[in-house]
Amino acid sequence: MSDRQQKWKRTTLSLSALTRDPNLQPRxxxxxxxxxxxAADMARGDTFPPLRVIVGQDKEGKTHHWLVDGFHRFVASxxxxxxxxxxxxxxxxxxxxxxxxxxxxxxxxLRRTHGDIQKAIRRALLTKRWQVRSDNWIxxxxxxxxxxxxxxxxxxxxxxxxxxxxxLLGEDGKERRRKIVAKPSPVPTTTTPATAAAKIGVVxxxxPTTTTPxxxxxxxxxxxxxxxxDGETRASATTSLASATRPAASREALAVHFxxxxxxxxxxxxxxxxxxxxxxxxxxxxxxxxxxxxxAARHFTRTDDGLKQxxxxxxxxxxxxxxxxxxxxxxxxxxFKAKHVTAAIALLPARTDTGWFAxxxxxxxxxxxxxxxxxxxxxxxxxxxxxxYLGRDNDRGNGLKRFYEAFCxxxxxxxxxxxxxxxxx
Numbered sequence: 001m002s003d004r005q006q007k008w009k010r011t012t013l014s015l016s017a018l019t020r021d022p023n024l025q026p027r028x029x030x031x032x033x034x035x036x037x038x039a040a041d042m043a044r045g046d047t048f049p050p051l052r053v054i055v056g057q058d059k060e061g062k063t064h065h066w067l068v069d070g071f072h073r074f075v076a077s078x079x080x081x082x083x084x085x086x087x088x089x090x091x092x093x094x095x096x097x098x099x100x101x102x103x104x105x106x107x108x109x110l111r112r113t114h115g116d117i118q119k120a121i122r123r124a125l126l127t128k129r130w131q132v133r134s135d136n137w138i139x140x141x142x143x144x145x146x147x148x149x150x151x152x153x154x155x156x157x158x159x160x161x162x163x164x165x166x167x168l169l170g171e172d173g174k175e176r177r178r179k180i181v182a183k184p185s186p187v188p189t190t191t192t193p194a195t196a197a198a199k200i201g202v203v204x205x206x207x208p209t210t211t212t213p214x215x216x217x218x219x220x221x222x223x224x225x226x227x228x229x230d231g232e233t234r235a236s237a238t239t240s241l242a243s244a245t246r247p248a249a250s251r252e253a254l255a256v257h258f259x260x261x262x263x264x265x266x267x268x269x270x271x272x273x274x275x276x277x278x279x280x281x282x283x284x285x286x287x288x289x290x291x292x293x294x295x296a297a298r299h300f301t302r303t304d305d306g307l308k309q310x311x312x313x314x315x316x317x318x319x320x321x322x323x324x325x326x327x328x329x330x331x332x333x334x335x336f337k338a339k340h341v342t343a344a345i346a347l348l349p350a351r352t353d354t355g356w357f358a359x360x361x362x363x364x365x366x367x368x369x370x371x372x373x374x375x376x377x378x379x380x381x382x383x384x385x386x387x388x389y390l391g392r393d394n395d396r397g398n399g400l401k402r403f404y405e406a407f408c409x410x411x412x413x414x415x416x417x418x419x420x421x422x423x424x425x
Contacts, residue, residue: 007090009089010050010086011086013087015077017065018065018066018067018087019065019066020067020071021067021097024066025071026068026069026071026105027113027116027119028113029115030072034337037337039080041076042080049073049108050086051087052068052070052088052090053067053088054066054090054100055091056094058094066097069100069104098123098127101120102123115418121149125149126156132168134171135150136149165178266376267294267374268374272295274406277406280314282295282297283313283314284297284298284312284315284316285316285317286315286328288306289301297313307327307331311332311335311340312340314341315335315341315343316344316345317344319346326356326359329348342391343390343391343392344389345388345403346387348387348388349386350367357386360388365389365414366413367411368385368386368410369410370384
């Protein structure tokens with residue numbers, strides 16, 4: 001039963017009346033930080049969407065109110081000692097609940113992790129009534145790429161976890177023979193910054209003669225996302241480990257160098273054009289220079305103090321690069337998680353050893369080739385740049401795909417690699 005076929009009715013139920021079946025948990029694991037944030041917001045009186053519940057009987061004839069959407073809100077309500085919660089209910093079976101959960105959070109709610117999407121795909125392919133359906137049908141229901149489903153189907157078939165089917169059922173009710181295509185050997189990407197560098201004033205840095213090996217962090221490795229769209233993971237898990245030894249710049253110089261608050265150092269015009277291409281438009285520049293060179297609908301200048309203002313919509317942030325950069329990153333992430341910011345792009349120095357950089361580790365980013373030459377400066381910046389994207393699946397027509405298409409020529413795109421991806425054989 002699809003979401004469109006289900007008739008939802010608004011009511012109120014006690015938390016104790018709801019059944020939280022572990023087999024209906026759409027997440028790979030609960031997000032404790034999100035639960036704590038929701039609980040705090042509820043304590044302040046914020047209103048949250050109703051939970052979704054499917055009412056039906058199990059095989060023994062016992063009636064259940066299966067929770068299918070809002071597991072984090074459920075726990076947050078418990079933390080606030082709430083007994084009753086608003087819900088939307090629909091009649092159905094346990095199978096209907098399973099079907100709903102597979103596509104839960106694809107267009108709303110807390111952004112799904114790659115593990116959440118992988119779990120939904122695996123759930124579908126291990127369910128007999130779904131494994132006979134076409135990969136395109138499954139992908140459409142879950143909200144991912146059909147090629148990702150095909151990859152998982154091939155993996156499960158190779159380990160005999162599911163049968164190898166010659167025919168699959170389409171949404172139109174017709175069976176079609178599967179097209180088995182041999183997988184080509186991966187071709188290494190040799191993206192060069194030559195074209196983009198000429199346009200945006202990127203200065204390529206010659207390879208240093210002295211290098212220092214750097215050990216990759218075990219808990220937060222990264223992988224390229226150049227072939228990774230809609231939550232799929234198709235690129236090889238390659239970790240960049242090269243690090244060049246360079247003369248250390250003074251903290252005082254970096255604290256003020258190329259600040260977006262300075263009238264002398266602006267974000268390159270060509271970068272802003274790429275940002276607009278990725279976001280569609282910029283609703284807010286929260287740390288604007290006095291000239292307001294960013295083409296945003298609204299600007300917060302130093303006088304406005306953007307850290308104290310509410311942020312909304314699509315945001316482009318190029319903050320001051322001094323000690324306060326942590327406050328700007330913290331503000332951006334908080335506004336995004338609160339869903340006040342729908343999508344954002346942040347231009348930052350690539351300081352991977354800082355705490356504020358770690359705040360953004362779960363978001364995809366572009367490692368800009370060479371060094372940017374900021375507006376109003378004759379020389380390139382003394383540090384490399386990173387451009388982060390904060391967005392949700394399917395926002396305004398697949399924001400991740402648009403981010404990739406806009407920035408792929410500017411540098412390599414990266415995404416954090418999860419442990420479960422390393423363990424897959």
